[in-house]
Amino acid sequence: MAKAIKAIQCPKCGSVNKVEIKPDFFRCSNCNTEYYLDNDDITINHNYNYSNTPYAPIQPPQHTKRVAAIVAGVAVAVLTLGIVMPLIFNKKTGSTAVQAIQQSNYRWWSKDDIVYIGSDQKPILVLLGQRDYIGSGHDNEKGKYAGFYDLLTMKELNLQRLSNIPEADIEDVKIRRFANGDIYAIANKTIIFKVNKSSMKVEDVTKTLVASQPEFVSGIANAEFTYEDAGDGFNLINNEGKNLYFYPLINKVYNKDELSAAKDKLAEREPGAKTKTYFSFSNYSSDFPEEKLQLIKHVQKDNLNGPLELPRFQWNSNKKFGGEEEKTLLYWDADLVISMKDLTPGRSYFEPKVLYSDAEYVLINFNATPADNALTSVQCLNAETGAVVFTTAMTKNENFINAIRYKDGFIIKSYTFILVLDKQGKLVKRQDLL
Numbered sequence: 001m002a003k004a005i006k007a008i009q010c011p012k013c014g015s016v017n018k019v020e021i022k023p024d025f026f027r028c029s030n031c032n033t034e035y036y037l038d039n040d041d042i043t044i045n046h047n048y049n050y051s052n053t054p055y056a057p058i059q060p061p062q063h064t065k066r067v068a069a070i071v072a073g074v075a076v077a078v079l080t081l082g083i084v085m086p087l088i089f090n091k092k093t094g095s096t097a098v099q100a101i102q103q104s105n106y107r108w109w110s111k112d113d114i115v116y117i118g119s120d121q122k123p124i125l126v127l128l129g130q131r132d133y134i135g136s137g138h139d140n141e142k143g144k145y146a147g148f149y150d151l152l153t154m155k156e157l158n159l160q161r162l163s164n165i166p167e168a169d170i171e172d173v174k175i176r177r178f179a180n181g182d183i184y185a186i187a188n189k190t191i192i193f194k195v196n197k198s199s200m201k202v203e204d205v206t207k208t209l210v211a212s213q214p215e216f217v218s219g220i221a222n223a224e225f226t227y228e229d230a231g232d233g234f235n236l237i238n239n240e241g242k243n244l245y246f247y248p249l250i251n252k253v254y255n256k257d258e259l260s261a262a263k264d265k266l267a268e269r270e271p272g273a274k275t276k277t278y279f280s281f282s283n284y285s286s287d288f289p290e291e292k293l294q295l296i297k298h299v300q301k302d303n304l305n306g307p308l309e310l311p312r313f314q315w316n317s318n319k320k321f322g323g324e325e326e327k328t329l330l331y332w333d334a335d336l337v338i339s340m341k342d343l344t345p346g347r348s349y350f351e352p353k354v355l356y357s358d359a360e361y362v363l364i365n366f367n368a369t370p371a372d373n374a375l376t377s378v379q380c381l382n383a384e385t386g387a388v389v390f391t392t393a394m395t396k397n398e399n400f401i402n403a404i405r406y407k408d409g410f411i412i413k414s415y416t417f418i419l420v421l422d423k424q425g426k427l428v429k430r431q432d433l434l
Contacts (some may be wrong), residue, residue, distance in 0.1 A: 010028035105133055105134050105135065105138075106131055106132065106134065106138075106434075107131070107132055107134065108127055108129055108130065108131055108433070108434045109129060109130040109131075109132060109171075110129050110130045110171030110172070110173060111127050111128060111129025111130065111173055112127075112128060112129065112173040112175040113126060113127045113175065113413075113433060114126050114176075114177060114183060114195075115404060115411050115413065115418065116177070116181075116183060116195070116197055117404070117406050117407075118197065119198065121406065121407045122150060122152065123150075123151040123152065123404075123406050123411055124148055124149065124150065124151065124197070124200070125148070125154075125418070125431075126146065126147070126148055126149075126175070126183070126195060126202075127145075127146070127147045127149070127434065128144075128146045128147075128173050128175060128185050128187070128193070128202065129144065129145070129171070129173045130142075130143070130144055130145075131143065131144070131145045131147070143161055143162070143163070144161070144162045144163075144187070145159055145161055145162060146159075146160045146162060146193075146201070147159050147160075147434075148200040151411070151429075151431060152420070152428075152429060154431065157200055158200040158201065160202060162187070162202070164204060165187045165188055165190075165191050166188055166191075167188075168188040168189075171188060172186075172187075172188055172189060174186050174224070174225060176225050176228075176232075178248075178249060178305075179232050179249065179305055180305070182194065182195075182249075183197070184205075184225075184234075185202060186223050186224065186225065186234075189222050189223055190206075190220070190221075190223060191206055191223075192205050192206045192209055192223055192234070194209075206220060207219075209234075209246075209248060210236070210246060213246065213251075213253050215238060215242065215253050216236070216238050216244075216246075216253075218238050218239035218240050219238065219239045220236050220237070220238060220239070221237045221238060221239045221241075222236065222237040223235075223236050224236075226245060229308065229310045230259075230263075230307060230308055230309070231247060231303055231306060231307050232247065232249055232305060232308075233245055233246060233247040233307070234247075234248070243256065245259050247305065249305035250304065250305050252306065254307065259307055262306060262307040263307050263308070263309040266300075266301055266303055266307070266308070266309055267301070267309075267333075267335040267336050269301045273301045273302065274301070274304065275299050275300065275338060276299070276300065276301075276302040276303075277297065277298070277299050277359075278297075278298055278300065278310065278357075279295060279297055279298075279354050279357045279362050280296050280298065280310070280313060280354065281293055281294070281295055281296070281313075281349065281352045281353070281354060282294045282296060282313035282314055282315070282329065283312065283313065283314040283331070284314070285314050285315035285316065287316055287317040288315040288317070291315045292346075292347075292348055292349070293348075293349045293350075293352060294313070294329075294342045294344075294345075295342065295343045295344050295352070295354075295362075295364065295386070296313050296329075296341070296342060296343070297340065297341055297343045298311065298337050298339065298341075299337070299338045299339045300336045300338055301338065309333055310333070310336070311331075311332065311333040311334060312330075312332050312333065313329055313330060313331060313340075314331040315328070315329055316328050316329075316330075316331050343362070344381065344386040349364075349366045350366055350367040350368070350369060350370050351366060351367045352365065352366035353365050353366075353400065355400055355401075355402050355403035355412060356402065356410065357383060358383065358405065359383060360382070360383055361380055361381065361382065361383055361389065361405070362380070362381045362383050363378065363379070363380050363403050363405075363410055363412075364378070364379050364381065365377065365378045365379070365398070365400050372397075373396075373397050374397060375394055375395070375396065375397060376393075376394045376396070376397055376398040377391055377392065377393045378391070378394070378400070378412060378419075378421070378425070379391045379392075380410070380425060389425075390424055390425030391425065392426075398414060399414055399415060400412055400414050401413045401414060401415065408423065408428070409421045409422040409423045409428065416432065416433055417430055417431060417432045417433060418431045418433065
């Protein structure tokens, strides 16, 4: 049957601008809605996620010009105050005024960020990207930097200028934490950095990372991270134009076919192989739309830091031989799963996400109702029993990315701010990203 080529539009706002999260999974660049393609019936399934900024209506009001003039006037006034007031109060009149100036005379742009736990068990925030300074006289200071901050006090612990990042039409920085705790960053798809946690600096490892691999003698032309569901690796193109996959924790390179074969071998590993426990929410089902989303605790053979493949859970109707219908929860890669169970049977979740898990706790977020603007809650569960440890309700609909655990609780990251919760779920700090 002939296939028509169609633009993939966001099911929420209609934008065609998107970021591919993993194969057939996308995030809208306009409204942050996450959605995926169902290849069986060529439908778009969506997972609404919203930023803090309301989506502007398409049709302007009748008094657009007058409103625009007022807004412009306010903007000029705010800008004037932002520049003049620091000059007026930049005297030795107290530390509070000086602190305010120090914290507001620069902005980070085209950046990414991550939090790790330092040797003293305090959370450290790392930002890598463009840092621009406000006002005249700072042209020589503008540039690309790596900044390290004490997350709880936002004291700047170290600032490192990076002069080897080439300019790009679209500035792009990505930071990723691997399973062993190593943190890597890729700047403009060309330079690979590794975060040195003890010295609080980033190190250019573009050449040394693959120094032992003959496939990269010619050098690296393009660098990206693999999809997170594919394991802790890099998708690299060498200067000969070959597309390869490098997994540094096992120091091994794969081409596309070898990578696919390695994922298949994960299901064929010997019965005594090491295993790992994962927590995943099931997806909405078009075959059985009345089924609730379930938090599935599943065990599969460990990839030992190599290529990874994860199953997808979704109620599905299969026709067995003879026409009998079979209702199954495993949508694909069922061979990977050794055991599985619904951790929280009977509970209802709307737009849920697993933010963090370990042997003790699972941290999730979900919305209170299916409404577009429903309030979001963060919930901590016992990883063995599914019992609720705490639930912290947000004051609006939020879009969280992931979380880490530290000695006093959890640190939760969104695209625009970071939350620090204690072990009882009480808010310790909200830090807007600089």
